[in-house]
Amino acid sequence: MTAEPNERASNGPSPPEPVVGNVSVETTRTSKAVLVVGGGVVGCLTALKLGQAGVDVDIIERLPETSNAPRACGYFGAVHHMLNDIGMYKLIRAEGFMTRELSFRKPPKDDDEGRGGKVLGDIVANLPLCAPNDDLTEPGSGLLNLPQAQLNILLLREALKTGHVQIHFNNELTHITSNDDSGVTVLTHNPKSGAQRQFEAKYAVAADGAHSTARKALGLPYPGHTWPERLIATNVMVQNVEETPMHTHFVMHPTFFSISTPLQDPAMGEKTLWRWTLAADPALEKCSDEELLTDEVIYAHYARCMPGPRPLDVDIVARSVYKTHQRLVPTMRKGNVLLAGDAAHCNHPFGALGLNTGMLDGEACAEALIMTLKDSFPPAQTLNTYSDSRRKVFQFFVDPTSTQNKLRVHSNPVETAAEDDWLLRDLNHMTPKKAVEMVRPYFEVWRTDMRKAVQGQDDDPSALVN
Incomplete structure (x- = not known):
């Protein structure tokens, strides 16, 4: 049976449908x-x-x-060159979009309007993915986003x-x-x-x-090991309330750490699709995966790490729980x-x-x-x-x-991480030599x-x- 592509109204093209012949019990x-x-x-x-x-x-x-x-949604470094070599980079770029850097942040803070709203937490460090004046973002520059x-x-x-x-x-x-x-x-x-x-x-x-x-x-x-935390991955429509060129950011916290990245090019004042991946509450370690995926649990996580007015105006499109491993x-x-x-x-x-x-x-x-x-x-x-x-x-x-990426977002006290951690310190005191040394392995x-x-x-x- 050969699968041929077809079109269907949805978020992007639909998967190819298989053409299945008559069922047979014989091999x-x-x-x-x-x-x-x-x-x-x-x-x-x-x-x-x-x-x-x-x-x-x-x-x-x-x-x-x-x-x-x-699942994953961002591609960078040598992967751009590989995709370009097999003729896929421009096709992916046409369906996706580019971001230029990511940031490490403290948890959200009060917006000082007295209604419980939050704004993005202070930046601990920024990680550039292309030169600040790079208007072209040719293969190898920036983060190419596509689910x-x-x-x-x-x-x-x-x-x-x-x-x-x-x-x-x-x-x-x-x-x-x-x-x-x-x-x-x-x-x-x-x-x-x-x-x-x-x-x-x-x-x-x-x-x-x-x-x-x-x-x-x-x-x-x-062989290897399994990390203790389960992660809750959500695709969620979020109102964009703050302009940020970084888009992708880690929220640093000893327990409730997270990462968010856009799945659509964010537009201020509009709702667009984002990926928010959240560390499950250790207090819920005895809960089943299904229990972790309830609105009650996920919204409690959002309240800790997501900026915006309260109550949050979000629509969850997809959700899943998974364990992470090093194997x-x-x-x-x-x-x-x-x-x-x-x-x-x-x-x-x-x-x-x-x-x-x-x-x-x-x-x-x-x-x-x-x-x-x-x-x-x-x-x-x-x-x-x-x-x-x-x-x-x-x-x-x-x-x-x-x-170390994983440990960095929850193991250092966020108040001192910018000076205690060599990577965060280098990011805040970047030189051309340091930048070259930092990106070299990725290429x-x-x-x-x-x-x-x-x-x-x-x-x-x-x-x-x-």
Whole structure:
């Protein structure tokens, strides 16, 4: 079954609808060069890059359509250059919008009008994402904003346009086997009908998220730890009451910390869509996820961290609860299966290093497979180099940076954080040298040039091990 895009009145384009044939209880087979497990952003980006290179790809996705859950929404640094290289930057920019910096703030304070209203808290520090006089915000400058659900649809549509990619919704992985000689075989079932299918490919990419069925089926552990706080993610229509060029901001607090970022370009005096992500009250730790998502609980959080008159005039569009983790698989290659995105690693979302890192995985993963399938690079060396390179990026950059982003918003007393914390202090006393040093890893470390990486392994015999 091939999914073709269609249009529907909604917030942005609707997900492609699958065309489902007659249900059969017997196994049907399909075979391509690459099978991607997971039709999210990482899986679709991987398939797009492969399709652009003429590689035939099947994507299997357990859901009936692409997900609309409130997840990531901001893209920056080397991710801009990657998106530009695959022809997606301008398309995303046309549907999204740009912001220039973010801020760390104290909790909201009284508006002194005597009616209980609040204004944004004092700025502790600003983090610039482009030069103050940058009117162009070319790729690499600023924060490109577009909800993950809309990005997913764009990537899938462009992948389908290559003519080399098919997506199969309602196909949940049940079994996977990998052999270096014969390739990969995956069995799926339709969660609604129970119909079974068999997919075969030379290589597979597991991009099916933090709860990856593929990773579990391969027997790979997921070592690391889980953060104690649950996060409540909400998409909410908010009246814009204060002009701020930063838009995105952290509210620093030992318990009720949060981050907000616009999902639509804010217009003063109008209601626009925002993402507010809130640390759940530790006093409610025994509450179920459903109880945390009640209006009563969420509005109490908003009252602590959101500016505006009281009572707040907001409309919640979407809400979800999730736990956050710092985890990394011991290898991102198992036989002819490569892992990418949250299936391979996950980290705290403060700082936008989760989905962005997964997208850079997808680019490197696709390039490794193109090198192997199209350019006769040695498979073992190339795929091992992919695994090692991306694991190093997580271990030496993503993991420590995201960990400290999280701790920074709640571990330092907010009254003294601007001088106690080196990053906040540097932001408030910025020099050109400090600015270069601060942004360098986001361009020189975060993204992997697979061809250079493999060439650098030529003298390393361990890279040749299967």
